[in-house]
Amino acid sequence: MRIDRFLSIHGYGSRRASKKVLRRFEVKVNGKVISDYSLQIKGSDRIEVDGKEIPNVPYTILMLNKPAGYMCSMKDENYPSVMNLIPEEYRSRLRMVGRLDQDTTGLLLLTDNGVLNARLAHPHTEVTKTYAVTVNHILRPTLVDLMNQPLDIGRGETAAPSKLTILDEYHATLTVTEGKYHEVKRIFGHFSYDVVALKRIALGPITLGDLEEGKTRILSEEEGDSLLAICHLQKGDQL
Numbered sequence: 287m288r289i290d291r292f293l294s295i296h297g298y299g300s301r302r303a304s305k306k307v308l309r310r311f312e313v314k315v316n317g318k319v320i321s322d323y324s325l326q327i328k329g330s331d332r333i334e335v336d337g338k339e340i341p342n343v344p345y346t347i348l349m350l351n352k353p354a355g356y357m358c359s360m361k362d363e364n365y366p367s368v369m370n371l372i373p374e375e376y377r378s379r380l381r382m383v384g385r386l387d388q389d390t391t392g393l394l395l396l397t398d399n400g401v402l403n404a405r406l407a408h409p410h411t412e413v414t415k416t417y418a419v420t421v422n423h424i425l426r427p428t429l430v431d432l433m434n435q436p437l438d439i440g441r442g443e444t445a446a447p448s449k450l451t452i453l454d455e456y457h458a459t460l461t462v463t464e465g466k467y468h469e470v471k472r473i474f475g476h477f478s479y480d481v482v483a484l485k486r487i488a489l490g491p492i493t494l495g496d497l498e499e500g501k502t503r504i505l506s507e508e509e510g511d512s513l514l515a516i517c518h519l520q521k522g523d524q525l
């Protein structure tokens with residue numbers, strides 16, 4: 287792939303703008319500053335823009351720490367769209383991997399790798415999603431076993447067994463393997479609990495870490511590889 291196409295895939299504008307990037311920023315391939323935008327790069331090359339290493343893969347995976355009050359939709363509707371929080375250069379290309387409710391916070395991935403996105407969302411892939419949950423009344427220890435079995439969550443739907451870890455009276459983490467509509471709220475609702483705060487803290491091998499609310503970061507190549515691995519994808523299969 288040519289370096290100008292690589293830079294445009296990684297958010298440095300159109301190919302024409304990427305040529306400007308080569309003039310404005312210091313772009314290094316394997317430690318050597320380059321100025322030729324037709325340079326072909328190989329999969330093993332190490333690419334840096336202004337000292338920051340860019341994962342050498344032909345797609346982008348972005349993590350957002352979603353604040354409450356934003357909707358997982360492409361456009362503003364009743365609430366502003368999460369796309370307002372995505373750096374402008376990525377906005378037109380990236381699509382959300384699944385959705386979080388308007389009042390849910392935490393880890394949301396966006397990617398332009400359509401195959402990866404479809405696999406992550408596919409029920410057969412059984413990607414684990416872990417949520418930090420705050421509820422409105424005291425958590426009973428018996429819930430751990432009760433949630434670890436299939437549950438009728440209404441509307442003719444059954445939630446697969448989930449893993450509850452009680453942290454204290456009102457706080458727990460719940461790991462689910464599906465992505466049913468309002469799934470966590472409906473699982474707790476089955477036991478007459480209201481979820482008063484919900485935050486996704488992990489998706490498969492990817493954790494939210496200390497990313498500030500409302501901020502984004504590009505996943506590292508290793509994180510991207512770990513997602514490909516759980517989806518049984520090879521680097522060559524993307525896009």
Ligand code: URA
Pocket residue numbers: 385386387388390467468469470471472484
């Ligand atoms: N389960 C929910 O109830 N809401 C979310 O946003 C995600 C999972």
